[in-house]
Amino acid sequence: MxxxxxxxxxxxxxxxxxxxxxxxxxxxxxxxxxxxxxxxxxxxxxxxxxxxxxxxxxxxxxxxxxxxxxxxxxxxxxxxxxxxxxxxxxxxxxxxxxxxxxxxxxxxxxxxxxxxxxxxxxxAVYGLTELYRQQIRSASIVGNAGCYTTASILALAPLAKSHLIDTKNIVVDAKSGVSGAGRGLSQNVHMAEMSENLKAYSIAGHRHTPEIEQALQEISGQDSLISFTPHLIPMSRGILSTCYATLQEGVKPEDIDQAFHEMYGQEFFIRLLGPGGYPAVKHTRGSNFCDLGWHIDSRTNRVIVVSAIDNLVKGAAGQAVQNFNVMFGFKEDSGLKQVALYP
Amino acid sequence: MxxxxxxxxxxxxxxxxxxxxxxxxxxxxxxxxxxxxxxxxxxxxxxxxxxxxxxxxxxxxxxxxxxxxxxxxxxxxxxxxxxxxxxxxxxxxxxxxxxxxxxxxxxxxxxxxxxxxxxxxxxAVYGLTELYRQQIRSASIVGNAGCYTTASILALAPLAKSHLIDTKNIVVDAKSGVSGAGRGLSQNVHMAEMSENLKAYSIAGHRHTPEIEQALQEISGQDSLISFTPHLIPMSRGILSTCYATLQEGVKPEDIDQAFHEMYGQEFFIRLLGPGGYPAVKHTRGSNFCDLGWHIDSRTNRVIVVSAIDNLVKGAAGQAVQNFNVMFGFKEDSGLKQVALYP
Amino acid sequence: MxxxxxxxxxxxxxxxxxxxxxxxxxxxxxxxxxxxxxxxxxxxxxxxxxxxxxxxxxxxxxxxxxxxxxxxxxxxxxxxxxxxxxxxxxxxxxxxxxxxxxxxxxxxxxxxxxxxxxxxxxxAVYGLTELYRQQIRSASIVGNAGCYTTASILALAPLAKSHLIDTKNIVVDAKSGVSGAGRGLSQNVHMAEMSENLKAYSIAGHRHTPEIEQALQEISGQDSLISFTPHLIPMSRGILSTCYATLQEGVKPEDIDQAFHEMYGQEFFIRLLGPGGYPAVKHTRGSNFCDLGWHIDSRTNRVIVVSAIDNLVKGAAGQAVQNFNVMFGFKEDSGLKQVALYP
Amino acid sequence: MxxxxxxxxxxxxxxxxxxxxxxxxxxxxxxxxxxxxxxxxxxxxxxxxxxxxxxxxxxxxxxxxxxxxxxxxxxxxxxxxxxxxxxxxxxxxxxxxxxxxxxxxxxxxxxxxxxxxxxxxxxAVYGLTELYRQQIRSASIVGNAGCYTTASILALAPLAKSHLIDTKNIVVDAKSGVSGAGRGLSQNVHMAEMSENLKAYSIAGHRHTPEIEQALQEISGQDSLISFTPHLIPMSRGILSTCYATLQEGVKPEDIDQAFHEMYGQEFFIRLLGPGGYPAVKHTRGSNFCDLGWHIDSRTNRVIVVSAIDNLVKGAAGQAVQNFNVMFGFKEDSGLKQVALYP
The missing domain is CATH 3.40.50.720 (NAD(P)-binding Rossmann-like Domain)
Structure with missing residues (x-):
């Protein structure tokens, strides 16, 4: 083809x-x-x-x-x-x-x-494969999910769907390698200035914000409101998204574990590191995986979910091919079954 | 001497x-x-x-x-x-x-x-110079503030002191270069594995948490409760702390600006980038500065403060010398008046 | 199998x-x-x-x-x-x-x-596929070529074989990412110390020296003597080898071009960037390619050949699989036909 | 002033x-x-x-x-x-x-x-302080030495002056951080492409070549001819220059040691790591030092000298201030007596 x-x-x-x-x-x-x-x-x-x-x-x-x-x-x-x-x-x-x-x-x-x-x-169908697979199958146009959004929505979707968190009180602190800024030139991506550097940008105004809110609303059936802050990290590829949500009353740790396993237990490209797990972007480098770990902060009644992806693969081209595979009935991992490049 | x-x-x-x-x-x-x-x-x-x-x-x-x-x-x-x-x-x-x-x-x-x-x-007196200068002057023992804590407390103190934020509903997402992990060897700091990598650690359990809470309580006279998450960044030095706090009712942008200027307007080692400012760790590299910028997210009613320091200088040795200078009545910037190494 | x-x-x-x-x-x-x-x-x-x-x-x-x-x-x-x-x-x-x-x-x-x-x-047969393919086919044991040696021998072999250079007067200045130092821990590979750092090591004593000399002798039928200096570079993977050789009398630029094309013109895993070409290690990252470019310094009568490989692929595991494929009659690129991870 | x-x-x-x-x-x-x-x-x-x-x-x-x-x-x-x-x-x-x-x-x-x-x-006087100090004292115009040239000339000058090497048969393989390419933007310095990358450039044509040759000729009183190859390294600052020279007949190791100590024994900004020493650029970062180590390769009758500097300090602004101090009779280390930023 x-x-x-x-x-x-x-x-x-x-x-x-x-x-x-x-x-x-x-x-x-x-x-x-x-x-x-x-x-x-x-x-x-x-x-x-x-x-x-x-x-x-x-x-x-x-x-x-x-x-x-x-x-x-x-x-x-x-x-x-x-x-x-x-x-x-x-x-x-x-x-x-x-x-x-x-x-x-x-x-x-x-x-x-x-x-x-x-x-x-x-x-057009929203192209976050694991959440919209059914609709993607018959779609003519797919609007592939963004890089920060893929990492952030996959982290929060199980909790939103199971109503374990307050979807109107979420902080997403996301970190991306500089390839996320694109191939264009700017002082921002000059290696002499960005190496050993680190900064936030587009606070309270980044365009991936409404995309995350749209997905969380559709999944939870409830309004969603997030503070989203992206950061530029001195590396080429990779996104780590650290998501903070307040737990609904009475939620138990096992509820959270269950929500993740129910939604992603059968997904090849989502690897659950479990409660206490720490995803590292390098474990996903060059691959289509999204690694997830979650933590309960009982002092503050928050759940903190961390997700890691390669921004150019699961955050862009890889997920595009995954969606393509779904649209045409190919094996979903065709062309994508690759181990990350580590170290 | x-x-x-x-x-x-x-x-x-x-x-x-x-x-x-x-x-x-x-x-x-x-x-x-x-x-x-x-x-x-x-x-x-x-x-x-x-x-x-x-x-x-x-x-x-x-x-x-x-x-x-x-x-x-x-x-x-x-x-x-x-x-x-x-x-x-x-x-x-x-x-x-x-x-x-x-x-x-x-x-x-x-x-x-x-x-x-x-x-x-x-x-012993707590050694965060700008906030405890008076007590440090006559102290015999100073417990120098930690690296993450210096960056985080300096970011939030003006807001806590002026009661502009809810001190019990704060998220601090902090990022540090690997020198913060010390000189000891571990797979974590092997350059082949940490270069182009990024991860969180010690979620909901890092020991700098109570130190930040102690300071915010003393400054605000109110209880404090924070979710603190540290991250390891692929660089040698530097900390960026992104702090999310919910605004009290009726707080106006100029209240926030005023709080920062009142507290830090005369401080040499704190540089206020103002509302909309984006500190970058490399601008503080090798120097004793703490750079601060703040942003209002009116959709979510949060203020987001970003601070940048060199973890080994303002976050450790530099602040120690600053405290030493205060204790002995030397000029506070003695030995410390150095431009950052950029680029 | x-x-x-x-x-x-x-x-x-x-x-x-x-x-x-x-x-x-x-x-x-x-x-x-x-x-x-x-x-x-x-x-x-x-x-x-x-x-x-x-x-x-x-x-x-x-x-x-x-x-x-x-x-x-x-x-x-x-x-x-x-x-x-x-x-x-x-x-x-x-x-x-x-x-x-x-x-x-x-x-x-x-x-x-x-x-x-x-x-x-x-x-045992020496496992540098492009040069020893015939013998590898029937080998029971293959001693896979080293990382520095693969990069260096592939750079110099065509010139040695065609007797265009003095094989007893060669300088090889090689640069490797820190994964070349292995997974073991040492202060050398601590990211805080190796990031933004650069140094030579094992000057005049590195064990890849006799391996390069052995290959050049076999190819040229002449004695070989090289000064080989490895360097540690602040990156995870990749080797760049810069090889300086003195031209024999009367050698013309086209002789050099011809030597490279004759030896490698049909090789999939060797990409000839031609005279004036500048290989970059990132173009080979995660792939089994060796990229080659060569330059004539007419003032000094030297030819300078630059080669780039991924030290863990063409310099180790990739070439091992390439040799395996040859030994068992599989397609030589089985499992290896992968584009490098760039950027 | x-x-x-x-x-x-x-x-x-x-x-x-x-x-x-x-x-x-x-x-x-x-x-x-x-x-x-x-x-x-x-x-x-x-x-x-x-x-x-x-x-x-x-x-x-x-x-x-x-x-x-x-x-x-x-x-x-x-x-x-x-x-x-x-x-x-x-x-x-x-x-x-x-x-x-x-x-x-x-x-x-x-x-x-x-x-x-x-x-x-x-x-105008050539501004390599250690070698031209006497003339700089009374100069009206100083042409500050280049970055690669400072590192390379300081490495070779003692050997050239003492006639221990053949000044017409030298290879200088130099490596620089990307700040050496200047603040201007190009795909070359885009961090996504240059991080974890490494390449040579301007082979046989870099403009620092004649500058090195000029200095070696003046020092030795003999013609000089070098092959000079610069490389771009994935770091912000620093130059390491690896210099290969053929020894004259009968030169003993102690002759080499003596040449370095005679020329540099009293120089504050030149640190002699001695025979077998390995300079690392990070030990000079942000400082005006040039670190030198030398090695004899008795198999090939070569001496290999390695030098490390910060390209923006000893390779540019630092040496400029050092020359300025000499011109005006200030203490030569005024403004320059700073420890490198390590790690």
Whole structure:
């Protein structure tokens, strides 16, 4: 089966190419980049030499996608809608790695992203595989979950679903490697300045906030309100999300354990380290796993859940392929059954 | 004036030697290490060559401290009490960088550290300079504040003092470089495993928790209860503490600004980045500064304060020298007026 | 086909398990560790969870290898000989990742390693696949090439074979990530001390020196003498080897290009970046590639060849599996056709 | 005494400000930046807050330097000549941190830098303090030595002066942290790509080559020819230079030791680790030291000298201040007597 990748030169796009090279059912057709049209992909990413011998094209030529059954989009938010609509209308399945198709209520998207939504009622399904698998199966468009959101929602979903926590009183303190800031250049990602450095950003205003709240509301049937703070960590890849929630009255430790095991007991890509477990991002590096551990702070009546993922895999390209596998009925771990790179 | 350093081979001890080498009023007399007695300090720390040409002695020989007017102690908790008592009895001022002298109520120390306190009613003063300066001036023993605690208390103290926040509903999510784990070896600090890694530890049980609560209670006159989570970050030095507190009713942004400026407006070592400010640990690297920024999350009615320090300077040796300067009436920035090493 | 791994808890052993989990023809039978006998492998390496659910055994129980057709050995030098002999005698093929079987002349091994060689005339073949493929095909024992040596020999072999350089006047300046120092603990690998650090070690005495010389002599038919200097670099994985050789009289740039293309033009795992090319270790991270670039310094009449590998893959476990594939007639890239993890 | 800094926003300029803040004899007057004229220096470098409260000016206003007795220039090569000439003509002493004033023979500068030299016969002295101290004392213009060159020349000078090595057969393999690439942005310094990465660059063409050769020729009175290869290392600061030279006939180990001790025995900023010594860049971090160790490879008849410096201190701003101290008769270590930041 042929698939194409729009926006192949961003980090998520390059990671898609890495993963798809290992997918037994897939052949990559077109790969596009508006800023590097005509350039060979290995000139930009020499690590792909031996696997891809293609030139980047412009996405404006829609004909090149005609024989692709699915197209992955790795564009900045606001740009996927314009190309997603014609692709969907041609019957090509779309997996967008950006934010354009993540919100059930487009007005929330417009409020946080300051962009008009031009593809309303697209029927897009939210692409957090473990929680929306059933809907993804028959979806034409999937709005792949964000990196921070994947880590944070997977950490809190079992507790929200089982009504063990107050969904309106949650703090999510998340930490990401610098690849999360994208391939673009800024003083922020200059290694001389970011090495041995550490800082918070976008406090009380990061756009992944409403995405987490949307999911927790749908899962719990209750309003959700979180304080979300992202941090830049001096490493290339990986997200650790530390989530603090206040326990409802009478919740016992075994209730919490049960909630996690009920929701994730059969999930290959979610590894439960159990109560007292400490996920480490390096154990997920390059893999599609999300590792989870949880802790009860009885003095403060809080539960603290820690999750670790690779932001470019389970937080982007890996989950996109997982969703793709679900959409087309392939084995869900096709192309994804890889051990993390450790140490 | 002569001073001595007990436990000079730990990272805090070595950092003391670095700072004291630059102190105009001080000559270092004895430096001790029980595990390396007889070894030259530059064999262990070649970076000190050119400044120190001393051999390490055993602290058991009390006579060597006779002409020291102050002794810094850099021993693991539980070991400072035994040497602190005889030193204090000889009239030598003691600055302990460990936990033994930090608690007003020794039973809290015993509960969290699982060690019997053998030097009760020592009259020790808590060594967080900006908050306890008056008492430190006349103290014989100072229990220097811990690294996480310095960063966290400085972030929250103005809000606690002005009663702008609920001191019983606080989350402190703190991140530290690996030097915070000490010089001892463990798989945790193996660079092959910790580079590009990130994890939480000691959730709901870290011993800096009661230290932060003690300070917030004294400052606010109210009970305090916090969830404190430390994290190990892939860098050598630095702490970033992200503190989440719920605002009391009716608090306005200018109240918060005012609280910070009232408390710290005249402090050289505290730099206020203001509302919306983002401290970065690298801006404090090797210096005694604590940088502070604060943010209001009006959706959730929280204030989020971020603080950055160098864990070995303001979080240990630097603050110890600052306290020493206060105790002896030297200029408070003697030996400490140094720009951070950036980039 | 069943295979076993002796010494599975070192970094090379863990990397073997990662690669073998992806090998279509292989099932891992026994995994051993003398220091962790009885422990589950995922307790030591949580990143293997989901792939291995085994306990470590002692290698002393030879029966457990009876149904393995091949055994990989990841022991420190001096320990493989004792177990290699009985395995070979049972007809089990042995791939040793250490130094015991690398030397054609065991007295050189004894001189550099200060260990008596107890398995002489074993018929072992040197396991640098691209250069010894023919002999590896029928080998019973393979002494897998070392990490520095793989990078260095692959860089120089074409020039040595074509007699373009003076093989007695070579400088190899090699740089390795800290995983090359092994999983054992030392102050050297403490992240607080090694992060943002860099140093040389074992100058004029590193044991990979005679291994490089042996290969260059066999390839060129001439004596070889090199100055080899390894360095420790603040990163986890990767080796960059910068090799300086004096050109023979009359050598033209195209002779050099031709030598590389003749020797490696058909090799999948060697990527020729050509004259003026600059390999970067990150482009090979987690992959079995060796990237090569070469430069002529006409002022000094030298050729400078730079090679990059992942020390744990092409420099250890990956090449071991490549050799295994050759020994058993599998596709040479089985289990190894993976894109590097970049960025 | 007043001094000014032209080009204060580059890394070397910022480091000058750090060091000068600690200099007892100096007050900083003007600080300039053509790209950030009018901006406060602490907006660009928040770590300088508390020490500098100045706005950046344009260097075009020459009047502002009238009361400065010395001006440091931190501009890219080719730009210092235009401003250096009028300053010198006004009797202001100039310390240029770039390449414009480093070459005795300006045609070598022009050949390697591809820029016309517009300030010939300026009387500039080469600013490698330990080797040119006598001339620096009375210099009006100093062309501060480059970073790689300082490390490399200091390593080889004693051997060249004592004629112990063949100065026409030298390999210098140097490794630098990314701050050496400057503050400008490029994919090369993006932390996601450079972290855990390592590569060579400018092989056989780096502009520090002729600078090293010039110094070795002057010291030895013999022609010099070196192969110089720089590498980018995943760290912020520091240079390690590994220098390979062939010994002249009959040279004994003690001759080498003697050469180093004769030349550097009285130098505070050069620390001799002796034969068998291994400098580590972190031991020099933030300090003005150059650490040296040397090794004889008797098999190949080579001596291998390793040197470590902080590229921004001894390799740039620190040595500039050291030269300034010499020029004005201050204590040579004024503002520079600081212990390295370790760990």
């Amino acid at each position: 042929k698939v194409s990748v729009i926006g192949a030169t961003g980090y998520a796009g390059a990671e898609l190419l890495r993963i798809l090279s290992n997918h037994p059912e897939v052949e990559v057709a077109a790969i596009t980049s508006e800023s590097h049209t005509g350039t060979g992909i290995t000139e930009i990413y020499p690590h792909l030499a031996g696997f891809y011998d293609k030139k980047l094209t412009s996405m404006k030529d829609l004909d090149q996608f005609a024989d692709s059954q699915a197209v992955f989009i790795g564009l900045p938010h606001g740009h996927a809608m314009a190309i997603g609509r014609p692709l969907a209308e041609q019957g090509i399945k779309v997996i967008d790695l950006g934010a354009d198709y993540r919100f059930r209520d487009e007005s929330i998207y417009e409020a946080w992203y300051k962009v008009e939504h031009t593809h309303r009622n697209s029927g | 002569k001073v001595s350093v007990i436990g000079a081979t730990g990272y805090a001890g070595a950092e003391l030697l670095r700072i004291l080498s630059n102190h105009p009023e001080v000559e270092v007399a004895a430096i001790t290490s029980e595990s390396h007695t007889g070894t030259g300090i530059t064999e262990i720390y070649p970076h000190l060559a050119g400044f120190y040409d001393k051999k390490l002695t055993s602290m058991k020989d009390l006579d060597q401290f006779a002409d020291s007017q102050a002794v810094f102690i850099g021993l693991p908790h539980g070991h400072a009490m035994a040497i602190g008592r005889p030193l204090a009895e000889q009239g030598i001022k003691v600055i302990d960088l460990g936990a033994d002298y930090r608690f007003r109520d020794e039973s809290i120390y015993e509960a969290w550290y699982k060690v019997e306190h053998t030097h009760r009613n020592s009259g | 069943k295979v076993s791994v002796i010494g599975a808890t070192g970094y090379a052993g863990a990397e073997l398990l990662r690669i073998l989990s992806n090998h279509p023809e292989v099932e891992v039978a026994a995994i051993t560790s003398e220091s962790h006998t009885g422990t589950g492998i995922t307790e030591i390496y949580p990143h293997l969870a989901g792939f291995y659910d085994k306990k470590l055994t002692s290698m002393k129980d030879l029966d457990q290898f009876a149904d393995s057709q091949a055994v990989f050995i990841g022991l420190p030098h001096g320990h493989a000989m004792a177990i290699g002999r009985p395995l070979a005698e049972q007809g089990i093929k042995v791939i040793d990742l250490g130094a015991d079987y690398r030397f054609r002349d065991e007295s050189i091994y004894e001189a550099w390693y200060k260990v008596e060689h107890t398995h002489r005339n074993s018929g | 007043k001094v000014s800094v032209i080009g204060a926003t580059g890394y070397a300029g910022a480091e000058l400000l750090r060091i000068l803040s600690n200099h007892p004899e100096v007050e900083v007057a003007a600080i300039t930046s053509e790209s950030h004229t009018g901006t406060g220096i602490t907006e660009i470098y928040p770590h300088l807050a508390g020490f500098y409260d100045k706005k950046l000016t344009s260097m075009k206003d020459l009047d502002q330097f009238a009361d400065s007795q010395a001006v440091f220039i931190g501009l890219p090569h080719g730009h210092a000549m235009a401003i250096g000439r009028p300053l010198a003509e006004q009797g202001i002493k100039v310390i240029d941190l770039g390449a414009d004033y480093r070459f005795r023979d300006e045609s070598i500068y022009e050949a390697w830098y591809k820029v016309e030299h517009t300030h010939r016969n300026s009387g």
